[in-house]
Amino acid sequence: MLKVTIDGSIYDASNSERLIEVINRVGAKVPQVCFHPQLGPIQTCDTCMVETNGKLVRACATRVAADMEVFTKSARADAAQRLAFDRILGNHLLYCTVCDNNNGNCTVHNTTRQLAVEHQQIPYKPKPYPVDNTNPFYRYDPDQCILCGRCVEACQNLQVNETLSINWEDPHPRVQWDGGSTIGESSCVSCGHCVSVCPCNALMEKSMIGYAGYFTAVPKPVLNGMIDVVKAIEPEVGYRAIMKISEDEEAMREHRIRRTKTVCTYCGVGCSFDVWTKDRHILKVEPLEGPTNGVSTCVKGKFGWDFVNSPDRLTTPLIRENGKFRAASWDEALDLVARKFAEIKAQYGPDALAFVSSSKCTNEESYLMQKLSRAVIGTNNMDNCSRYCQAPATMGLFRTVGYGADSGSIHDIERAGLVLIIGSNTAESHPVLATRVKRAHKLRGQKLIVSDLRENEMARRADLFLHPKPGTDVVWLCAAARYILDEGLADTVFMNQWVNGLEEYQKSLAPFTLDFAARTTGLSEETIKKVAHMVAEANGVCVLWAMGVTQHSMGSDASTAISNLLLITGNYMKTGSGAYPLRGHNNVQGASDHGAMPNFLPGYQSVDDPEVRARFEAGWGVPLPKNKGLDNHEMIEAIYKGQLKAMYVFGEEMSLVDSNANYVGEGLCQLEFLVMQDIFFTATCRFADVVLPASPSLEKEGTFTSTERRIQRLYEVFEPLEGSRADWKIIRDIANRLGANWNYDHPSDIYREIAALTPMFAGVTYERLEGFRSLQWPVAADGSDQPLLYTKKFAFPDGKARLFPLHPVEPTDQPNAEFDLHLNNGRLLEHFHEGNMTYRVPGIRGKTPDTFVEVSPELAEERGIQSGTWVQLMSRYGQVRVRALVTDRVRGKELYMPMNSVESPVNRLTSSHTDTVTHTPAYKEASVQLLVLPEALGENPLPRTNSRWGHPTPQRGVEVERKWKRADYTVPGGNGLVQIRRN
Ligand code: SF4
Ligand code: SF4
Numbered sequence: 001m002l003k004v005t006i007d008g009s010i011y012d013a014s015n016s017e018r019l020i021e022v023i024n025r026v027g028a029k030v031p032q033v034c035f036h037p038q039l040g041p042i043q044t045c046d047t048c049m050v051e052t053n054g055k056l057v058r059a060c061a062t063r064v065a066a067d068m069e070v071f072t073k074s075a076r077a078d079a080a081q082r083l084a085f086d087r088i089l090g091n092h093l094l095y096c097t098v099c100d101n102n103n104g105n106c107t108v109h110n111t112t113r114q115l116a117v118e119h120q121q122i123p124y125k126p127k128p129y130p131v132d133n134t135n136p137f138y139r140y141d142p143d144q145c146i147l148c149g150r151c152v153e154a155c156q157n158l159q160v161n162e163t164l165s166i167n168w169e170d171p172h173p174r175v176q177w178d179g180g181s182t183i184g185e186s187s188c189v190s191c192g193h194c195v196s197v198c199p200c201n202a203l204m205e206k207s208m209i210g211y212a213g214y215f216t217a218v219p220k221p222v223l224n225g226m227i228d229v230v231k232a233i234e235p236e237v238g239y240r241a242i243m244k245i246s247e248d249e250e251a252m253r254e255h256r257i258r259r260t261k262t263v264c265t266y267c268g269v270g271c272s273f274d275v276w277t278k279d280r281h282i283l284k285v286e287p288l289e290g291p292t293n294g295v296s297t298c299v300k301g302k303f304g305w306d307f308v309n310s311p312d313r314l315t316t317p318l319i320r321e322n323g324k325f326r327a328a329s330w331d332e333a334l335d336l337v338a339r340k341f342a343e344i345k346a347q348y349g350p351d352a353l354a355f356v357s358s359s360k361c362t363n364e365e366s367y368l369m370q371k372l373s374r375a376v377i378g379t380n381n382m383d384n385c386s387r388y389c390q391a392p393a394t395m396g397l398f399r400t401v402g403y404g405a406d407s408g409s410i411h412d413i414e415r416a417g418l419v420l421i422i423g424s425n426t427a428e429s430h431p432v433l434a435t436r437v438k439r440a441h442k443l444r445g446q447k448l449i450v451s452d453l454r455e456n457e458m459a460r461r462a463d464l465f466l467h468p469k470p471g472t473d474v475v476w477l478c479a480a481a482r483y484i485l486d487e488g489l490a491d492t493v494f495m496n497q498w499v500n501g502l503e504e505y506q507k508s509l510a511p512f513t514l515d516f517a518a519r520t521t522g523l524s525e526e527t528i529k530k531v532a533h534m535v536a537e538a539n540g541v542c543v544l545w546a547m548g549v550t551q552h553s554m555g556s557d558a559s560t561a562i563s564n565l566l567l568i569t570g571n572y573m574k575t576g577s578g579a580y581p582l583r584g585h586n587n588v589q590g591a592s593d594h595g596a597m598p599n600f601l602p603g604y605q606s607v608d609d610p611e612v613r614a615r616f617e618a619g620w621g622v623p624l625p626k627n628k629g630l631d632n633h634e635m636i637e638a639i640y641k642g643q644l645k646a647m648y649v650f651g652e653e654m655s656l657v658d659s660n661a662n663y664v665g666e667g668l669c670q671l672e673f674l675v676m677q678d679i680f681f682t683a684t685c686r687f688a689d690v691v692l693p694a695s696p697s698l699e700k701e702g703t704f705t706s707t708e709r710r711i712q713r714l715y716e717v718f719e720p721l722e723g724s725r726a727d728w729k730i731i732r733d734i735a736n737r738l739g740a741n742w743n744y745d746h747p748s749d750i751y752r753e754i755a756a757l758t759p760m761f762a763g764v765t766y767e768r769l770e771g772f773r774s775l776q777w778p779v780a781a782d783g784s785d786q787p788l789l790y791t792k793k794f795a796f797p798d799g800k801a802r803l804f805p806l807h808p809v810e811p812t813d814q815p816n817a818e819f820d821l822h823l824n825n826g827r828l829l830e831h832f833h834e835g836n837m838t839y840r841v842p843g844i845r846g847k848t849p850d851t852f853v854e855v856s857p858e859l860a861e862e863r864g865i866q867s868g869t870w871v872q873l874m875s876r877y878g879q880v881r882v883r884a885l886v887t888d889r890v891r892g893k894e895l896y897m898p899m900n901s902v903e904s905p906v907n908r909l910t911s912s913h914t915d916t917v918t919h920t921p922a923y924k925e926a927s928v929q930l931l932v933l934p935e936a937l938g939e940n941p942l943p944r945t946n947s948r949w950g951h952p953t954p955q956r957g958v959e960v961e962r963k964w965k966r967a968d969y970t971v972p973g974g975n976g977l978v979q980i981r982r983n
């Protein structure tokens with residue numbers, strides 16, 4: 001700690017602090033237009049000038065030093081601050097009263113007020129560029145741009161999309177996209193970082209424009225007239241009077257604009273933000289202080305919410321009658337569901353019913369669904385879509401370290417010396433998490449290895465990109481592990497203290513020689529050795545993996561191999577290390593955590609453990625079934641066997657996202673009674689007998705658990721659309737019709753019950769999760785949580801981890817002469833899963849209108865395929881017709897198809913083979929034949945406005961040194977200033 005004197009008062013400071021942080025902490029008032037705590041010093045605005053040791057310094061770029069004496073309001077500092085801000089006003093017209101950004105958080109407005117600016121000295125000068133409206137979600141107005149560079153810094157070094165720059169050498173600098181493209185045709189991925197950090201109205205969400213203010217919807221000519229009036233009277237009345245009017249208008253807005261915190265409904269990263277609304281219109285999503293994301297979002301979280309107000313929303317229950325659906329009242333539909341469930345249970349027994357919970361819905365809703373299944377119906381036939389993706393990762397971790405979850409936080413991933421990504425298109429599937437890796441790699445020299453079939457964005461950025469043959473991850477992982485052990489590179493101290501089972505494990509590695517691995521995987525021995533050395537020698541390794549690993553017939557083994565590798569190299573129990581299976585859906589972690597599984601009650605408490613059952617039986621007041629129930633995969637088989645008669649599925653598009661979709665669809669047809677509950681009439685609803693209209697996340701309260709075990713609250717942004725209901729209320733009402741007598745009035749009532757019955761969540765309360773507060777499980781009764789999962793021990797009775805022996809396994813459904821191409825599949829950045837929500841966002845649909853199949857340039861040449869060629873893909877299980885996209889992201893005879901399609905879902909092609917341990921479908925093991933269709937060449941499936949066509953312009957950040965070199969730049973306050981380079 002140091003002592004720093006600021007304006008005559010002495011304060012404590014730590015030597016890692018920036019002067020601006022100390023100034024802000026102690027409440028001294030210094031303007032700071034370009035500084036943003038999450039971006040660090042940018043040094044473009046010069047408004048934070050303060051005087052220390054007789055010199056002017058930028059407070060944002062200066063580290064505190066012992067006995068520093070700082071004057072924030074000395075004559076020189078004050079003059080420099082004012083001159084710097086005057087220059088800013090030369091770039092920005094103050095028309096606050098008619099500006100949609102006049103909401104109390106405009107930095108330019110607030111600094112004008114803070115400095116009590118009456119008149120500006122440097123006249124405002126527009127820039128010779130038009131407004132750029134070419135992005136569907138936001139626009140750039142150069143005339144309002146103060147060239148602070150926050151947007152550039154965010155795009156270059158936080159999002160690391162590297163689209164933005166400022167042409168400092170130009171007579172009229174401006175923000176540029178790809179060095180001079182329109183936004184619409186640039187590499188911009190519409191993540192919104194730049195818009196979220198812009199301190200004024202130069203970058204604005206289009207959904208704000210004309211909606212936020214009282215006078216901002218007026219036609220442009222009238223608006224311009226009003227602005228002219230303001231300009232004309234300013235010299236006479238001064239800004240203070242003008243600002244007073246705008247502040248009154250701003251105060252009026254407070255009454256009609258609501259800001260409600262929510263958690264993103266898309267992927268498992270768990271971004272949280274405020275949603276600004278006016279009635280049912282979403283003005284904007286404002287990420288600010290989410291514990292995971294701060295100001296970060298991706299396109300879906302920032303702009304992907306139009307589906308909530310889509311006219312396609314279901315608003316009345318539907319009942320099938322004579323093969324057709326008819327509208328029904330809620331009472332009629334719920335009575336029918338309860339009656340049929342009771343009848344089927346009475347006739348065939350409880351195990352003739354099965355329940356599928358939604359990984360998109362809340363923890364409380366999954367809890368109620370499994371309680372309905374177990375306590376009301378009496379069956380453990382209960383699952384969620386983690387069966388489709390994450391169950392093998394969970395199994396790999398159960399086997400080795402005890403908990404089936406990320407072993408640390410996203411902060412740990414940022415801090416790792418090496419990140420190893422396997423079978424995960426992280427930049428598209430977990431975009432905000434990927435930004436943290438890209439940032440650490442770019443700015444901090446973090447090493448990155450990517451193993452994937454496709455050369456995705458992370459692969460292109462990697463220090464080492466591995467392209468093993470499909471389905472061979474176990475082999476190269478085990479070969480690397482064997483090499484590490486053989487060469488004495490393992491962390492023996494860690495293993496001696498914390499790891500059991502080395503001998504057996506090492507014996508199992510015997511077949512995994514480098515030679516065998518090279519022949520099997522197609523990777524060279526040198527490459528595998530290099531990976532082994534990088535892992536063994538790194539200062540902390542985090543392994544990130546996803547469906548490229550898990551959706552294989554040996555998905556559990558590959559996940560186990562990852563955890564084994566981490567154990568032998570001592571990469572658990574410390575920050576910057578560990579295993580990170582990246583959870584796909586926003587609440588797939590939470591759905592499993594809260595008991596939506598056939599073998600576990602909430603908190604992974606086994607259904608066959610008498611002590612556990614006794615506790616729940618006492619809590620719920622009913623006897624509970626003892627045997628493991630059916631998982632999703634077994635449910636379909638049980639329908640075909642005539643054992644399963646009824647299903648209740650909510651928020652789950654089973655008929656498209658389960659593998660071998662034709663088979664699943666035909667199975668669902670055979671059910672005696674199917675209840676579907678969703679926000680849209682989905683493809684799976686076609687098979688239903690009753691469809692119940694539910695509410696999306698913005699219309700309810702509850703909690704989600706993200707990939708890093710982070711439990712967060714969401715609040716009700718809108719009331720449920722008339723006719724729809726929150727899922728927890730629907731489940732409750734069905735249970736009560738079956739005699740359950742549940743009295744939950746609010747999701748917090750449900751969580752109190754969960755916490756009482758589940759040691760892992762003992763200390764979780766809604767109060768502890770208020771606002772943006774969060775908890776990472778396990779949470780002790782006193783509320784203390786565990787960002788790093790293993791600190792004192794592993795989750796086994798003796799506290800030690802277990803190395804798990806493995807054996808080579810061949811993938812299923814391999815290519816042969818007839819089905820000669822390997823088909824891979826996965827997500828696209830813009831869409832979520834099949835696209836039921838994201839296709840209802842016009843801006844997203846415009847940029848990615850349809851699915852396609854990626855074809856390598858080699859294969860395209862061999863078969864005469866161009867981008868836009870219609871092809872038919874045929875597998876042993878079905879066929880689809882799609883357009884080709886020729887790209888070097890894929891190689892040779894490997895194809896890739898994004899999963900976002902209702903019309904041509906990739907799962908018509910995938911098989912019913914599964915991971916042998918967890919029954920997760922082997923989606924990534926599919927072979928197809930490709931037929932070029934004799935149809936006219938279609939449009940390129942990726943429109944020119946898709947970001948993948950862009951040409952990013954990577955640079956170190958805003959590169960303010962180039963501004964300082966301009967002939968017309970002088971340091972405000974004179975020569976005393978020491979230019980401090982970025983750090
Ligand atoms: S990628 Fe686009 S939206 Fe995201 S920060 Fe860069 S310019 Fe802005
Ligand atoms: S557009 Fe960028 S440079 Fe211009 S004011 Fe906004 S954040 Fe600053």
Ligand code: SF4
Binds near residue numbers: 271300
């Ligand atoms: S990264 Fe995931 S959680 Fe974050 S905004 Fe995007 S979809 Fe939502």
Ligand code: FES
Binds near residue numbers: 049
């Ligand atoms: S806040 Fe802009 S230069 Fe310091």
